[in-house]
Amino acid sequence: xxxxxxxxxxxxxxxxxxxxxxxxxxxxxxxxxxxxxxxxxxxxxxxxxxxxxxxxxxxxxxxxxxxxxxxxxxxxxxxxxxxxxxxxxxxxxxxxxxxxxxxxxxxxxxxxxxxxxxxxxxxxxxxxxxxxxxxxxxxxxxxxxxxxxxxxxxxxxxxxxxxxxxxxxxxxxxxxxxxxxxxxxxxxxxxxxxxxxxxxxxxxxxxxxxxxxxxxxxxxxxxxxxxxxxxxxxxxxxxxxxxxxxxxxxxxxxxxxxxxxxxxxxxxxxxxxxxxxxxxxxxxxxxxxxxxxxxxxxxxxxxxxxxxxxxxxxxxxxxxxxxxxxxxxxxxxxxxxxxxxxxxxxxxxxxxxxxxxxxxxxxxxxxxxxxxxxxxxxxxxxxxxxxxxxxxxxxxxxxxxxxxxxxxxx
Numbered sequence: 001x002x003x004x005x006x007x008x009x010x011x012x013x014x015x016x017x018x019x020x021x022x023x024x025x026x027x028x029x030x031x032x033x034x035x036x037x038x039x040x041x042x043x044x045x046x047x048x049x050x051x052x053x054x055x056x057x058x059x060x061x062x063x064x065x066x067x068x069x070x071x072x073x074x075x076x077x078x079x080x081x082x083x084x085x086x087x088x089x090x091x092x093x094x095x096x097x098x099x100x101x102x103x104x105x106x107x108x109x110x111x112x113x114x115x116x117x118x119x120x121x122x123x124x125x126x127x128x129x130x131x132x133x134x135x136x137x138x139x140x141x142x143x144x145x146x147x148x149x150x151x152x153x154x155x156x157x158x159x160x161x162x163x164x165x166x167x168x169x170x171x172x173x174x175x176x177x178x179x180x181x182x183x184x185x186x187x188x189x190x191x192x193x194x195x196x197x198x199x200x201x202x203x204x205x206x207x208x209x210x211x212x213x214x215x216x217x218x219x220x221x222x223x224x225x226x227x228x229x230x231x232x233x234x235x236x237x238x239x240x241x242x243x244x245x246x247x248x249x250x251x252x253x254x255x256x257x258x259x260x261x262x263x264x265x266x267x268x269x270x271x272x273x274x275x276x277x278x279x280x281x282x283x284x285x286x287x288x289x290x291x292x293x294x295x296x297x298x299x300x301x302x303x304x305x306x307x308x309x310x311x312x313x314x315x316x317x318x319x320x321x322x323x324x325x326x327x328x329x330x331x332x333x334x335x336x337x338x339x340x341x342x343x344x345x346x347x348x349x350x351x352x353x354x355x356x357x358x359x360x361x362x363x364x365x366x367x368x369x370x371x372x373x374x375x376x377x378x379x380x381x382x383x384x385x386x387x388x389x390x391x392x393x394x395x396x397x398x399x400x401x402x403x404x405x406x407x408x409x410x
Contacts, residue, residue, distance in 0.1 A: 023097060023098075024097070024098040024099075024172075025078065025095050025096060025097055025098060026095070026096060026098050026101050026130055026134075026143050026144065027081070027093050027094070027095045027141070027142035027143045027144075028093065028094045028095075028096065028101065028142060028143065028144055028145065028146050028153055029091060029092075029093055029137055029140055029141075029142040029144070029145040029146060030071065030076075030092045030093065030094055030146050031090075031091065031092040032085070032091040032092070032093075032137070032140045032141075032142070032145070033085075033140065036085050036087070036089035036090055036091050036092075037053075037089060037090050037092065038052065038053050038089055038090065039051060039052045039053065039090070040071060040072060040082065040090060040092055041071070041072055041073075042062055042069060042070065042071060042080060043069070043070035044062065044063075044064035044066075044068065044069040044070065045064050045065055045066070051082055051090070053084060053088060053089060053090050056082055056084060056090065057084075058083070058084055059081055059082060059083040059084065059141070060081070060082050061079050061080065061081045061082075061095075062079060062080045062081075062082075063078075063079040063080075068156065071092060071094075074154065074155055074157055075155055075156040075157055076094045076096065076155035076156060077096050077097065077100045077155070077156055078094055078095050078096035078097060078100065079094075079095050080092065080093070080094055080095075081093040081094075081095060081141070083141045085140070091140055091141055091142070093141060093142045094146075094155065096155075098127065098130060099167045099168070099171055100159075100167075101126075101130065101153065102123050102126045102127050102130070102167040103159050103160075103163045103164045103166075103167040104153055104154060104155055104156065104158040104159050104163070105126045105151045105152065105153050105158075106119055106122050106123055106126060106160075106163040106166055106167065107158045107159070107160045107163045108151075108152035108153065108154055108158050109122060109126065109151060109152060109186075109367075110122045110367050112160040112162045112163055114367075114370075114371045114374070115371050115374030115375055116162065116165070116166065116169075116374070117370075117373075117374035117378065117379055117380040117383065118367070118370040118371040118373070118374040118380070118383070119162055119163060119165075119166035120166045120169055120170050120380035121365065121370050121374075121380040121383045121384050122166065122186070122367070122370070123163075123166040123167050123169075123170045123173075124170050124173050124174065124175055124184070124380065124384060124393065125175070125184040125186055125365065125384075126151055127167075127170070127172075127173065127174050128174040128175045128176075128181050128182060128184040129144075129150075129151055129184055130143070130144060130151075131174050131181040132180075132181035132182070132183060132184075133150065136150065137150075170380070171396070172395065172396030173393050173394065173395050173396070174393070174394050175384055175388060175391045175392070175393055175394075176391060176392060176393075176394045177206070177207050177388075177390060177391045177392075182207060182388055182391050183205060183208065183364075184364060184365070184388065185197075185208070185361065185363050185364040185365075186364045186365040186366070186367055186387075187358075187359065187360025187361050187362060187363065187364065187365075187366060187367065188220075188221070188222070188358075188359040188360045188366070188367055188368060189216060189220045189221065189222050189223055189358050189359045189360065189366060189367075189368045189369075190213040190216060190357070190358045190362055190366040190368075190369060191213075191216070191222070191223050191224060191292070191294060191356075191357025191358035191359075192212070192213055192214070192216070192223075192357060192358075193210055193211070193212055193213055193259050193260060193294075193362075194210045194211050194213055194259070194362050194363065194364070194366060194387065195210045195257065195259050195261045195293070195294070195361070195362040195363050196208065196209050196210045196257065196259065196363070197209075197363050199257040199259075199261050199263040199278060199293070200261070200263075200278055200279050200293065200361050200362070200363050201278060201279060201363075202277075202278050206389075206390055207388045207389050207390045207391050208363050208364055208388070209389055210257075210258075210259040210362075211386065211387065211389065213366050213369045215369045215372035215373045215376065216366060216368050216369045216372050217368070217372060220368045221359060222291050222292075222357075222358060222359035223357060223358070224355075224356075224357050225291050225355070225356055225357070225359075226353065226354065226355050226356075227289050227290065227291075227353075227354045227356075228300070228349070228351040228352065228353050228354070229285060229289055229351060229352045229354070230349070230350070230351050230352075231247045231248045231249065231350060231351075231352070232247050234247075234248040234251070234267075234285065234352060235247045235248045235269055235270075237284075237285050237286060237289075238267070238269075238284065238285075241284070243267075243274055243284075244271055244272070245267060245268075245269025245270070245271050245272050245273065245274060246269040246270035246271035246272070247269060247270050248267060248268070248269045248352070249268050249269060249270065250266075250267075250268045250299070251265065251266070251267050251268075251297050251299075251352050252265070252266045252268075252297075253265060253266075253296065253297060254266050254275060259294075259362075260294045260357075261281075261292070261293040261294045261362065262281045262293050262294070262295060263277060263278050263281060263293065264276070264277050264281070265277075265280075265281045265284070267284070279293070279361065281293050282361070289354070290354060290356070291356060291358065291359045291360075292356055292357065292358040292359060292360060292361070292362055293361075293362065294356050294357050294358050294362060295354045295355060295356030295357075296354070296355050296356070297352055297353065297354050297355075298352070298353050298355075299350065299351070299352055299353070300348055300349045300350060300351050300352075300353050301348050301350070364387055364388060365383070365384070365387040365388070366387070369387075370383050370387070373386070381393050
């Protein structure tokens with residue numbers, strides 16, 4: 001999810017809260033579309049089979065007695081569904097218990113070494129995402145995919161005792177805003193401040209507003225970063241992405257949000273120019289160049305040095321010493337000696353130098369920030385409502401038997 005290009009949707013389907021005792025399942029697409037297969041190897045209940053597309057008319061499901069089934073060497077809970085697509089190949093789908101899904105997702109989106117309260121916050125985010133995106137891939141026969149377009153899911157092999165505990169401790173809980181599942185987007189590091197969704201995806205969302213993020217450690221990866229890009233390489237990358245601007249002559253920040261994110265960037269090349277807006281200000285050169293939208297850009301033109309002899313007024317001059325910067329008194333300074341000077345200066349590269357903070361889209365919850373808050377003793381519910389302002393946690397309704405008092409005293 002961290003690197004996904006997010007499309008904002010209005011979810012008009014009604015969300016139905018279920019009881020704590022009612023098992024919820026979710027269908028996850030493991031292989032589909034261009035990755036659909038003609039055959040797949042399955043292992044369960046001590047036997048191995050190869051399922052071929054010619055043996056399946058429309059769809060077929062497989063389940064194991066011990067609730068563990070292996071697909072191409074990777075283990076999953078629940079059942080495996082093989083469904084033929086329009087090209088006659090097989091979409092491979094895992095239908096799993098929702099809480100098993102959440103347990104497996106957490107460790108692929110957040111380190112299991114993080115604090116328990118941070119993992120709980122991630123569990124609620126993962127579960128909420130699943131609730132809000134039910135049937136996102138309905139045309140392929142499942143709810144969500146197992147890749148970065150949704151949430152990364154590797155099945156049983158991704159489970160960890162701490163992620164299982166986080167899912168169990170928050171079982172059934174989702175984050176809601178005005179009665180509907182919230183859009184619980186998250187990212188790695190903010191570098192000190194999160195951002196409004198408006199300046200990333202062009203849509204105002206009340207609970208996705210930028211907030212100060214003083215909790216993160218400056219030691220976090222990409223808390224501050226610097227990247228360089230030559231004019232030739234910049235033009236090459238843009239051409240590969242469909243923008244034929246030639247060698248790039250200038251890159252200028254046109255608009256910056258109050259929180260420091262670039263949301264309009266002008267790029268001028270030998271063959272033309274283009275203004276990039278919102279998230280494109282981060283993605284235009286690739287995620288490995290611009291780690292977030294919060295950056296400045298300058299061109300490395302080197303240092304200009306001139307020899308000088310005579311008098312000079314120092315009223316607007318400063319001198320940099322080991323102790324710091326000191327301003328001259330404004331008196332006339334006399335320079336004597338040879339007109340020739342020898343000064344070593346860095347070689348100008350002509351590269352564009354980007355200096356920024358944070359890693360990701362900067363909208364919603366900072367995962368490193370959440371971990372720092374947890375270390376400070378802040379609970380997962382407070383973490384969530386801080387990053388998603390105006391939301392609240394909805395807990396599953398008690399079972400009918402318990403609500404009638406039939407289980408009291410047990």
